[in-house]
Amino acid sequence: MSFCSQARSKGPAQVKSSLRMIQLAIFLSNLMLICTATVPYANVPVVKARPFQTVILPCEFYFVDDTDDLYFAWEKEQIIEEVEVDDIYAYVQQQFDFKEPELLYKFNHKKDLLEDQSWDYQGRIKIEKDGIPDGVFSLHLENVGFQDEGIYKCSALNPHGKGERVMKLLVNDAEEPQVQFVTVNDTLVAKCISSGWYKTPIITWRNRAERDITANSTMEILEEREDGSYRVTTILNYEVKTFEKYYCYIRDAKKERRPRTVYRKLSKGLSREYGEF
Secondary structure: OHHHHHHHHHHHHHHHHHHHHHHHHHHHHHHHHHHOOOOOOOOEEEEEOOOOOEEOOOOOOOOOOOOOEEEEEEEEEEEEEEEEEOOHHHHHOOOOOOOOOOEEEEEOOEEEEEOOHHHHHHEEOOOHHHHHHOOOOOOOOOOOOHHHHHEEEEEEEEEEEEEEEEEEEEOOOOOOOOEEEEOOOOOOEEEOOOOOOOOOEEEEEEEEOEOOOOHHHEEEEEOOOOOOOOOEEEEOOOOOOOOOOEEEEEOOOOOOOOOEEEEEEEEEHHHHHHHOO
16 A cells, blocks of 8 residues: 555654654665765875876886786776764764765777776876886876866786775976066066966966066966866066076966765764764
8 A cells, every 4th residue: 555545544743753754764765874984095195296297197107017818997086075063863864965975097819908998087187107117006187177086996807916005196286387488578587378278367476496486577467268267377477587486376266176075974062962873
């Protein structure tokens, strides 16, 4: 008999009781999921990169000395973040939306197998072919962006053994374009040009001592897109010296959204009150 049929045959008090039982069942089901949920790869090595640059994710296995019967692959998973909450219902009623790992690179039977490679990484990934027979599978990722943040896993298998390397890639807020020395109006200045596009670009210049010298700089717009974002160039109008170090950083005032899966955990006070789940 359906719930609706039962509701018609019972009184209001019985219907309320049935609804409470359903709510309790949902509560317990969610609680079981939370009890078994863990945050994987919480303490893995971190690799940091700046936007629009190339980053190398290291991976090497000493049990590999040729490509006979060799299999290896690179995969990416989303970062899972823990957030403390003071609401027991927000904790219990959270939904777990774990995404399947993305395939970045696969090698088997002495050849690349890229048919299932994630679309976001096509044309941006390289592995040095000369290093493969020696077990060097380091991943070169070009034009890094905030969407590339994640957990990267390199796994390998052959008749001599198997292994796995896991690391977390984090991308800094600001890009760091190359600083050029040019002459403007018979004066030597430092200059850099953005690779990225910014709606509200913020420029920061620093010297070797990490002192902020931005007040001595100017910014010009090079290009504008229809969405209102710009590529810019900035010049340091300062007594620059070619043997000195100058650093140029460009970021957007609005922070980019970063891919994350959020896992809520009880605050310490509620954990003591309700006990450990």
